Every structure is written in structure tokens, then in C-alpha cells.
Amino acid sequence: MTYELYYWDGIQGRGAFVRLVLEDAGASYRDVAREPGGTEKMTAFLEGKHGHQIPFAPPFLKDGDRVISHVANILRHLGPKLNLAPAGEDARSFAHGLQLTIADFVTEIHDTHHPLGMDAYYEDQKDEAKMRSRRFIQSRLPKFMGYFEKILSASPTGPTHLVGNETSYVDLSLFQVVEGLRYAFPNAMRDVETDWPAVAALAEAVKKRPNIWAYLQSDRRPAFNESGIFRHYPELDLDR
Amino acid sequence: MTYELYYWDGIQGRGAFVRLVLEDAGASYRDVAREPGGTEKMTAFLEGKHGHQIPFAPPFLKDGDRVISHVANILRHLGPKLNLAPAGEDARSFAHGLQLTIADFVTEIHDTHHPLGMDAYYEDQKDEAKMRSRRFIQSRLPKFMGYFEKILSASPTGPTHLVGNETSYVDLSLFQVVEGLRYAFPNAMRDVETDWPAVAALAEAVKKRPNIWAYLQSDRRPAFNESGIFRHYPELDLDR
Numbered sequence: 001m002t003y004e005l006y007y008w009d010g011i012q013g014r015g016a017f018v019r020l021v022l023e024d025a026g027a028s029y030r031d032v033a034r035e036p037g038g039t040e041k042m043t044a045f046l047e048g049k050h051g052h053q054i055p056f057a058p059p060f061l062k063d064g065d066r067v068i069s070h071v072a073n074i075l076r077h078l079g080p081k082l083n084l085a086p087a088g089e090d091a092r093s094f095a096h097g098l099q100l101t102i103a104d105f106v107t108e109i110h111d112t113h114h115p116l117g118m119d120a121y122y123e124d125q126k127d128e129a130k131m132r133s134r135r136f137i138q139s140r141l142p143k144f145m146g147y148f149e150k151i152l153s154a155s156p157t158g159p160t161h162l163v164g165n166e167t168s169y170v171d172l173s174l175f176q177v178v179e180g181l182r183y184a185f186p187n188a189m190r191d192v193e194t195d196w197p198a199v200a201a202l203a204e205a206v207k208k209r210p211n212i213w214a215y216l217q218s219d220r221r222p223a224f225n226e227s228g229i230f231r232h233y234p235e236l237d238l239d240r
Numbered sequence: 241m242t243y244e245l246y247y248w249d250g251i252q253g254r255g256a257f258v259r260l261v262l263e264d265a266g267a268s269y270r271d272v273a274r275e276p277g278g279t280e281k282m283t284a285f286l287e288g289k290h291g292h293q294i295p296f297a298p299p300f301l302k303d304g305d306r307v308i309s310h311v312a313n314i315l316r317h318l319g320p321k322l323n324l325a326p327a328g329e330d331a332r333s334f335a336h337g338l339q340l341t342i343a344d345f346v347t348e349i350h351d352t353h354h355p356l357g358m359d360a361y362y363e364d365q366k367d368e369a370k371m372r373s374r375r376f377i378q379s380r381l382p383k384f385m386g387y388f389e390k391i392l393s394a395s396p397t398g399p400t401h402l403v404g405n406e407t408s409y410v411d412l413s414l415f416q417v418v419e420g421l422r423y424a425f426p427n428a429m430r431d432v433e434t435d436w437p438a439v440a441a442l443a444e445a446v447k448k449r450p451n452i453w454a455y456l457q458s459d460r461r462p463a464f465n466e467s468g469i470f471r472h473y474p475e476l477d478l479d480r
Contacts, residue, residue, distance in 0.1 A: 052394040053334045056341040056387050066330055069337035072312075077333060090306055093317060094293045097309035100343075101296040107347060115355045116368065117375040128356065128368050135357040147296050154292040 003029040003078075004062035006042040006055075011228040012180070012221075014106070015059045017071045018078070020172045023215040025082035031220070033058070072099040075169045084172070086164035095163045098151065098170045102177060105144045109181065110229045112136045112236060122226075122233070133236035137188045141181070145196045148174055152198035159198040160205065167209070174199065175206035180230030187238040243269040243318075244302035246282040246295075251468040252420070252461075254346065255299045257311045258318070260412045263455040265322035271460070273298070312339040315409040324412070326404035335403045338391065338410045342417060345384045349421070350469045352376045352476060362466075366475070373476035377428045381421070385436045388414055392438035399438040400445065407449070414439065415446035420470030427478040 003022060007015025015031075022029045033042045045067065048054045055069040061078070068074050076096050079085025086095055110118075115132040116125040148162065157165035162174065178199065182189045193200045206212055215221055224230055243262060247255030255271075262269045273282045285307065288294045295309040301318070308314050316336050319325030325332055350358075355372040356365040388402065397405040402414065418439065422429045433440045446452055455461055464470055 048390065048394055052391070052396055053337075054387075054391060054394060055337070056344075056384075066333070068333050070340040073333060073337050073340060076336075093306070093308055093313060096316075097293075097295070097313050100310040100313060103340075104296075104347070107344070111351070111355075115351075115357075116372050117355075117380065119375055119379045128371075131368075132356050135359055139359045140357065144296075147294075150288065151292070151294060154288055154294060156292055 001028065001064070003027060004032050005029055005059060006032050006045065006062070007059040009034045009039065010222060010225075012176075012224060012230070013059075013228045014071050016176050016222075017102075017169075017173050018059050018061065018074050019220075020176055020212065020215070021075060021078055021082060021084055021169045023220070024167075024172060024209060024211045025078075025084060026211055027078075027082055070103075071173075072096060072103050075099055075173070079169045082169075084167065084169045086166070086168055091163055095168055095170050098148075098162055099173060101144070101147070102170070102173050105177060106229060108136065108140055108144075109177075109184070112184075113231050113233060122231075126235070129233070129236055133185075137185065137238060141185075141188065142195070145192070145199060148199050149196040152202065160202065162202070167206070171202055171206055172212070175203045175212075178203040179207075180224065183224040184230040184232050185237045186232075187240055241268065241304070243267060244272050245269055245299060246272050246285065246302070247299040249274045249279065250462060250465075252416075252464060252470070253299075253468045254311050256416050256462075257342075257409075257413045258299050258301065258314050259460075260416055260452065260455070261315060261318055261322060261324055261409045263460070264407075264412055264449060264451045265318075265324060266451055267318075267322055310343075311413075312336060312343050315339055315413070319409045322409075324407065324409045326406070326408055331403055335408055335410050338388075338402055339413060341384070341387070342410070342413050345417060346469060348376065348380055348384075349417075349424070352424075353471050353473060362471075362473070369473070369476055373425075377425065377478060381425075381428065382435070385432070385439060389436040389439050392442065400442065402442070407446070411442055411446055412452070415443045415452075418443040419447075420464065423464040424470040424472050425477045426472075427480055 005018055032038045042058060044050060045055060053067050059071060060067055060069045061074045068077050085092055112133040113122050113129050115128045122129065151162055152159040161167060162170045245258055272278045282298060284290060285295055293307050299311060300307055300309045301314045308317050326335055352373040353362050353369050355368045391402055392399040401407060402410045
């Protein structure tokens with residue numbers, strides 16, 4: 001069984017959350033749009049040339065005949081198959097809710113550099129991006145990070161995992177968010193270890209998982225850059 | 241079995257998507273935060289006083305011992321139980337993907353009046369809201385509405401439903417979005433019947449479902465207002 005992931009070449013973006021899960025599990029997959037001619041193959045799905053279940057946008061995953069859209073939906077599907085989801089419907093629906101909170105967080109992170117909409121260039125909304133980023137760093141960043149810290153602290157199986165007592169796809173996703181935020185807002189994130197110690201410890205533990213560590217060093221992992229979700233514009237970060 | 245819905249009193253907001261499903265199915269439910277002392281009961285969950293599965297924000301649903309967060313997660317759970325979901329895992333995951341696209345659409349609609357973030361007043365971001373709304377009406381509104389029109393047109397069971405050949409929770413949610421957009425942007429939405437006829441027909445059909453029709457006339461349905469997601473600020477709409 002080889003999974004087919006469809007996501008833009010050249011950025012981590014929302015595809016990164018799926019790639020991390022496939023890599024951690026050592027699953028066999030193709031990153032189709034990164035192959036020669038792959039972007040055209042991806043576009044064909046978006047144009048409805050492969051059945052009526054047309055995705056709104058990448059990423060989407062092809063698993064046999066099934067096409068599954070949206071990161072959280074993909075991970076809900078892959079998690080149990082790849083042994084990266086908790087057992088039981090109750091824990092799985094909690095995990096899915098956490099993943100949807102991460103999705104909202106990611107959208108707000110994206111909007112720090114595109115508050116007026118994604119159809120205009122960053123350069124044309126720089127002043128507004130500064131205002132939105134200031135508010136993000138002041139109130140939304142601690143709200144979301146504090147939430148995940150609270151979930152970890154409240155966990156009946158200890159603060160090592162967001163759900164259950166083994167690593168799940170939600171842990172991998174939170175790691176990705178922490179990595180991305182450290183790239184985008186290094187100054188604002190400098191005190192993450194002291195402010196949100198359980199989150200920081202989780203991110204560190206995920207990074208050291210052998211398959212994740214190997215993946216991060218490989219060229220299968222695109223670098224962070226200023227075309228993705230997490231962008232480093234020093235003018236949007238806190239002053240040192 | 242009485243479901244307990246927890247969502248802010250006084251607005252439709254994201255709670256409306258859950259309320260519509262419960263009402264259409266004639267399910268027994270309590271709209272807890274609209275009862276006396278209910279907001280405190282809701283807040284207790286957010287403060288972690290009811291177990292470790294703490295919701296990030298309302299709406300959340302209590303079904304027996306389970307607490308389920310996020311609209312799409314709630315509807316994925318309720319749909320099959322209330323006979324408002326298609327049969328089969330494949331169609332259900334497609335329906336969930338559509339619901340997540342609606343969730344993204346709703347966030348973008350919200351951001352038309354709060355482009356600089358939800359922690360500041362509309363009055364303090366009016367100019368930016370005008371810019372974002374102009375772009376929304378020009379490019380994002382037709383992109384999303386055109387997408388749902390395409391899904392309806394491509395459906396192998398005809399353009400009456402987004403998934404399968406019976407009404408599902410996704411149809412009810414799309415109806416809510418159309419209703420909200422007509423309230424918020426009446427001028428921009430004036431040509432909905434000609435531009436997106438299948439979407440308009442679906443919204444009309446949902447509105448005439450007996451339980452929905454009765455609900456819309458009842459005082460269980462909060463009115464649209466300028467505290468919710470869909471806000472009517474004439475300065476953000478197209479000129480007549």
C-alpha cells in the first residue's frame with residue numbers, strides 16, 4: 001500500500017502535518033507534486049478530472065480509491081492505520097478536536113502576515129501585518145500555547161502526550177507548530193521553555209524520535225521559507 | 241437521551257450549525273448556556289472543572305459522558321445518529337471534508353469584519369475591514385460559492401444534495417452560510433440565484449423543511465446581529 005500525498009512543492013505549509021505522520025510511521029508514500037509533472041497531476045484533481053469528490057485545496061491524500069481532504073480529516077484517517085492515534089472512539093474524537101484547534105491556530109499564524117487576505121502580497125499589507133502580529137503575540141499566541149500546556153498538565157497519563165500514553169499524530173502536529181513559530185517569531189518564542197515547559201518538552205521529544213530526526217535532516221523535508229505559513233519577517237516579531 | 245449543547249447565548253455564531261442539525265432531526269436537547277445560570281456551567285468546562293478533555297472554545301456537545309469540541313467534529317458525531325449523514329465511511333469522510341471547507345469559509349467571513357484580530361473592536365479596524373471585505377467579495381466569496389456549486393453539479397445523484405441522495409448535515413450548514421451571507425452582504429449576494437443556482441436551490445429546499453421552517457420562526461433561533469459571525473455593516477457590502 002503506497003499512499004499518495006498531494007501538496008504544493010517547495011513549502012512545508014499544511015502538507016507538513018501529513019508528511020510528519022507518514023515519515024514517523026515509516027509508511028510507503030509518494031509526495032506526488034514533488035515528482036516531475038506532479039503539479040499537473042494534483043491540479044487535475046482540483047479541476048474535477050478524477051471523480052466528483054473534488055478537494056477544495058491541497059493537501060489531500062489518495063489511499064487506494066479514496067481521496068481525503070483537509071489535514072485534520074487525513075490525520076483522523078491515517079492515525080489509527082499508522083499506529084499514531086489513541087484507542088477508542090472517545091479518545092479519538094478528543095484527538096480530532098485538538099487537531100482542529102491546531103488548524104485554527106495555524107490559520108491565525110498565517111493571517112499574521114496576510115491580515116487583508118491571501119490574494120494580496122505581503123508587501124502590500126505590511127502595516128496591517130505588523131498590527132495583527134503584535135496582537136497575535138500579545139494575546140493569541142499565549143492563549144493557544146497556554147491551552148496546550150493546560151491539556152498536557154491535565155492529562156491523566158502524564159504530561160508527555162496530548163492524548164493517551166503514546167505518541168499520536170496530534171503530538172507530531174504540535175511539534176510542527178512549535179518549530180514553525182520558532183522560525184517565524186524567534187524573539188517572541190524565546191521563553192517558550194519557561195512559559196510552556198510541557199509543550200517545549202513534547203516538541204523536544206518528538207524531534208528526537210528516530211524517524212522524525214532522520215526526516216528533518218533529509219531533503220524530503222522542505223526548508224521553512226517566506227512562501228509558507230510560518231514566515232520569518234523580523235519586523236513582525238518582538239524587538240530583541 | 242437528551243443532548244447538551246454549550247454555546248454562547250444571544251448569537252447564532254458557530255452554534256447555529258449544531259442547532260440546525262438538532263432541530264431538523266427533532267432531537268431532544270438542551271441549549272445549556274441559554275438557560276438561567278447556563279453560561280457559568282459552560283465556563284466550568286472551559287476552566288477544566290469537568291475532566292481533562294477541556295474544550296478550547298464553544299460550541300461543544302455533551303452526549304452522555306462524552307464532550308465533543310468543534311462544529312465539524314460534533315456534526316461528524318451527530319450526523320449518523322440523527323440520520324443526517326450519508327452511509328459508508330467513504331461518503332462520510334467526503335462530507336467531513338466539505339464541512340471543514342465550510343469551517344474555513346466561516347472563518348474568512350468572520351475575518352471580513354475583524355482582519356486585525358478578534359481582540360480589538362470593529363470600530364478600531366474599520367478601514368482594514370473595508371479592504372478585506374472588498375477582496376473577500378471579489379475573490380474569496382465566488383471561489384467558495386463556486387466550489388459548492390461545482391460539487392453539487394458534479395454529484396452523481398443529482399444537484400439536490402452535496403453528498404448522497406438525502407439531506408445531510410452538510411446541506412444544513414451550507415444553508416446557514418447562505419442565510420448569513422445574505423444578511424451580511426445583501427448587495428454582494430443579490431445575484432446568488434443566477435451565479436450559483438444549485439446552491440440557491442439547496443438553501444431554499446433546506447429552509448422549507450418542516451422542522452427547519454418551524455425553528456426559524458421560533459424564539460429558539462437567535463436573530464442575526466452584529467455580535468455574531470455574519471454581521472451587516474453596510475459599509476463593508478457592495479454599493480447598490
